[in-house]
Amino acid sequence: xxxxxxxxxxxxxxxxxxxxxxxxxxxxxxxxxxxxxxxxxxxxxxxxxxxxxxxxxxxxxxxxxxxxxxxxxxxxxxxxxxxxxxxxxxxxxxxxxxxxxxxxxxxxxxxxxxxxxxxxxxxxxxxxxxxxxxxxxxxxxxxxxxxxxxxxxxxxxxxxxxxxxxxxxxxxxxxxxxxxxxxxxxxxxxxxxxxxxxxxxxxxxxxxxxxxxxxxxxxxxxxxxxxxxxxxxxxxxxxxxxxxxxxxxxxxxxxxxxxxxxxxxxxxxxxxxxxxxxxx
Numbered sequence: 001x002x003x004x005x006x007x008x009x010x011x012x013x014x015x016x017x018x019x020x021x022x023x024x025x026x027x028x029x030x031x032x033x034x035x036x037x038x039x040x041x042x043x044x045x046x047x048x049x050x051x052x053x054x055x056x057x058x059x060x061x062x063x064x065x066x067x068x069x070x071x072x073x074x075x076x077x078x079x080x081x082x083x084x085x086x087x088x089x090x091x092x093x094x095x096x097x098x099x100x101x102x103x104x105x106x107x108x109x110x111x112x113x114x115x116x117x118x119x120x121x122x123x124x125x126x127x128x129x130x131x132x133x134x135x136x137x138x139x140x141x142x143x144x145x146x147x148x149x150x151x152x153x154x155x156x157x158x159x160x161x162x163x164x165x166x167x168x169x170x171x172x173x174x175x176x177x178x179x180x181x182x183x184x185x186x187x188x189x190x191x192x193x194x195x196x197x198x199x200x201x202x203x204x205x206x207x208x209x210x211x212x213x214x215x216x217x218x219x220x221x222x223x224x225x226x227x228x229x230x231x232x233x234x235x236x237x238x239x240x241x242x243x244x245x246x247x248x249x250x251x252x253x254x255x256x257x258x259x260x261x262x263x264x265x266x267x268x269x270x271x272x273x274x275x276x277x278x279x280x
Contacts, residue, residue: 028045030044030073031072032044039056044072045072048070048071050064062099065086067092072087074087074118076119080124083095085118091112091113092107092111093129093139105144113131116132116157117158119161122166126138126140126184130158134152134155135152135154136150136151138187151182151187153193154172154176158172161204162204169184171205173204177198177199179225180193191230196236197215199219199220200217201215202243203215204247205247208251211227212227216259216260218244220238220244224256234276242261242262245261249270
């Protein structure tokens with residue numbers, strides 16, 4: 001089985017080069033993530049495996065990583081490309097050494113239900129995971145130990161989690177239709193829940209400067225939030241015809257890219273949105 005990965009120009013909306021064929025896929029991936037340098041991709045599968053791909057050749061890098069569980073729900077790269085994370089159906093988080101094709105230590109255990117989302121902090125020292133058990137958990141990447149108590153305020157599944165660039169905050173999105181921001185060191189929620197979506201929040205991300213967080217929802221919209229005030233900035237971005245499962249802000253903070261079940265990617269002008277909001 002083969003699959004394609006396409007790179008896009010955020011300025012023009014046009015594809016860059018030909019699609020990259022990933023050769024030897026065992027099945028459709030349940031999740032896929034690109035490394036920060038754009039050289040590799042990691043994918044998780046229904047059969048419980050994790051595979052790393054060279055985006056130059058489309059070939060698999062190293063051996064297939066065997067989690068030994070029913071399904072991998074989410075995967076993520078570390079900023080230095082040396083490690084990947086897997087969040088699995090059995091409630092565990094795996095840390096993997098890419099070059100050695102081997103698991104680092106034992107799986108991280110603590111969640112009582114499947115892990116939906118995983119991420120490294122930018123410095124690689126912390127890991128965050130979200131789960132169907134309605135909690136967010138922070139882990140020490142070096143020791144594999146949980147840092148503090150579980151973060152518990154959501155009333156439904158936690159669908160997506162992300163670190164702020166400086167690692168001091170975590171944002172989580174949930175089926176309870178809210179986003180929540182957490183202080184990593186204190187283990188406490190910062191301010192009130194961010195409310196505005198009319199459906200589950202499926203994807204969250206911080207801006208590179210840490211001032212904003214964005215969200216994608218089953219209500220088909222993209223939300224933009226001020227981290228300092230907790231207020232939504234302007235109206236939600238509308239255009240997708242189906243749930244929005246992935247959102248990210250460009251490194252220069254000028255564009256937002258969203259991916260949806262409507263089989264489209266959409267690029268939004270964040271600067272223009274801010275100007276229009278401030279003019280009203």
